[in-house]
Amino acid sequence: xxEMVDRLLRASGGEEHFPHVEFVGFAAFNxxxxxxxxxxxxxxxxxxxxxxMSEMQALVARRDRDDPPLMRKRGGGRLVSAxxxxxxxxxxxxxxxxEGVPGELEIRGPSMMSEYLDDAEATxxxxxSDGFVRTGDLAALEPGGAFHYLTRMGDVLRLGGYxxxxxxxxxxxxxxxxxxxxxxxxxxxxxxxxAVSFVIPAAGAAVDAAEIQAHCARRLAKYKVPAxxxxxxxxxxxxSPNGMKVQxxxxxxxxxxxxxxxx
Numbered sequence: 001x002x003e004m005v006d007r008l009l010r011a012s013g014g015e016e017h018f019p020h021v022e023f024v025g026f027a028a029f030n031x032x033x034x035x036x037x038x039x040x041x042x043x044x045x046x047x048x049x050x051x052x053m054s055e056m057q058a059l060v061a062r063r064d065r066d067d068p069p070l071m072r073k074r075g076g077g078r079l080v081s082a083x084x085x086x087x088x089x090x091x092x093x094x095x096x097x098x099e100g101v102p103g104e105l106e107i108r109g110p111s112m113m114s115e116y117l118d119d120a121e122a123t124x125x126x127x128x129s130d131g132f133v134r135t136g137d138l139a140a141l142e143p144g145g146a147f148h149y150l151t152r153m154g155d156v157l158r159l160g161g162y163x164x165x166x167x168x169x170x171x172x173x174x175x176x177x178x179x180x181x182x183x184x185x186x187x188x189x190x191x192x193x194x195a196v197s198f199v200i201p202a203a204g205a206a207v208d209a210a211e212i213q214a215h216c217a218r219r220l221a222k223y224k225v226p227a228x229x230x231x232x233x234x235x236x237x238x239x240s241p242n243g244m245k246v247q248x249x250x251x252x253x254x255x256x257x258x259x260x261x262x263x
Contacts, residue, residue, distance in 0.1 A: 002026055002033040005040060005047060017044030023065045025050040027075060029245055032181040032200070034174065037069045049075045051149045055126065055133050057111035060084065061147065075149030076139060084109030087132065088141050091153065091163075097141065102163055104153055105139035106132040138165065155248055157186040158193055160223030166195075169224055172216045173197050178205040179212070183235055183246055184226065187255035194227035196255040198235065207231045230258055 005026055023046040026036075037047045049072055050062035063077040079086060088103040089096055097103040108131050115123040126134055138150040150156075150165040157164040166184040173182040181200035186193045201207045209229035216225045236247040236254075 001030075002028050002036045003030050005036055005045070006030075006033055009039060009043060009045070012043075015043070019044065021045060023048050025059070025062050028073065030181075032174070034073075034171070037073050041069065046072075048072045049077060049149075051076045051137075051147075053133075053135060053137075055113045055135075056107060056109065057113075060107060060109070060111075061086075076142075076147045078144070078146045079107075079109070081109050081111070084111075085132075086141070086145065086147050088139055088147065099141045099143060102138050102140045102150055102165070105135040105137045105147065105149070107135060108132045138163070155185075157184070157195060159186065159195060160221075162223070164195075164224060169195050169197065169216070169220065169226065172219050173199060173212060173226065173229075176212050176215050178202055178207050180205075181235065183248065183251055185248055185252045185255055187228075187252060187259055189227040189259065195224060196228045196230065196259075197226035198230050198232050198251055198254070200232060200234065228255070228258065228262075230255070 005024065024040075026047050026049065028049070040047050046065050048063040048065055048067070050059060052059040052061075059080060061077045061079050063072045063074065065072075084107065086105070086107050087096055088101070088105055090101070090103040106128065112133055116126070128134060136153050138153050138156050139147045140150065141147050151167060155166060157166055169184045170182045173179055173184070178201060179199045180202040183198045184195050185198075187196045188194075189196075197212070199207055199212070207229065212229050213225055236250040238245055238247055
């Protein structure tokens with residue numbers, strides 16, 4: 001994960017390079033480490049985004065080391081097997097999506113699962129009738145058969161009738177100099193789901209909610225601008241095999257609690 005790479009860079013210190021490492025596949029979990037690809041590059045470490053899941057026997061797609069840094073930051077990439085196939089389906093209409101249109105990622109290939117042991121219902125919910133795995137991930141197709149992983153379907157924000165990747169809003173909030181970390185969830189505000197932003201202040205900075213909202217309004221559509229900006233000292237996290245992961249469900253509950261307290 002990006003956090004593991006960050007720890008590696010900090011532990012090695014100085015200008016030390018990694019001459020025997022061709023490249024490192026990584027997953028982005030921490031929005032405050034958005035510059036990890038560039039920082040690693042300065043130390044001679046090439047990072048490439050990737051995508052995998054247990055039901056597909058882990059690694060399925062990755063970026064190419066010759067891609068520019070902005071592309072290598074993206075999860076997903078080209079399928080590693082020539083026998084694998086990918087498609088994206090709109091979660092509400094059921095129609096297959098064209099390039100650039102986000103929807104649920106579906107994949108099949110030689111390494112995919114055959115079934116969940118002794119769980120026919122879970123198997124039926126995961127495998128399509130023509131043999132694709134429903135991944136539960138939001139993604140968009142790219143030219144040449146690649147795809148861009150966006151987020152988990154459960155983390156997708158439905159705002160103003162659109163599917164919105166929280167990372168898009170998080171990137172704008174994080175670009176404000178008073179913010180060192182951000183997570184965005186959806187919660188009902190005045191009868192409609194709106195974005196709620198949890199921010200960790202930068203060292204020595206004070207967070208002004210109205211200023212951050214105005215900052216986002218200059219760059220985002222109105223329905224994407226956070227309706228609330230809540231300051232926290234840290235995000236709730238849980239340990240996982242891939243490192244620390246933010247508990248977004250707990251953040252949603254924290255947003256509901258805060259909105260209820262606001263009356």
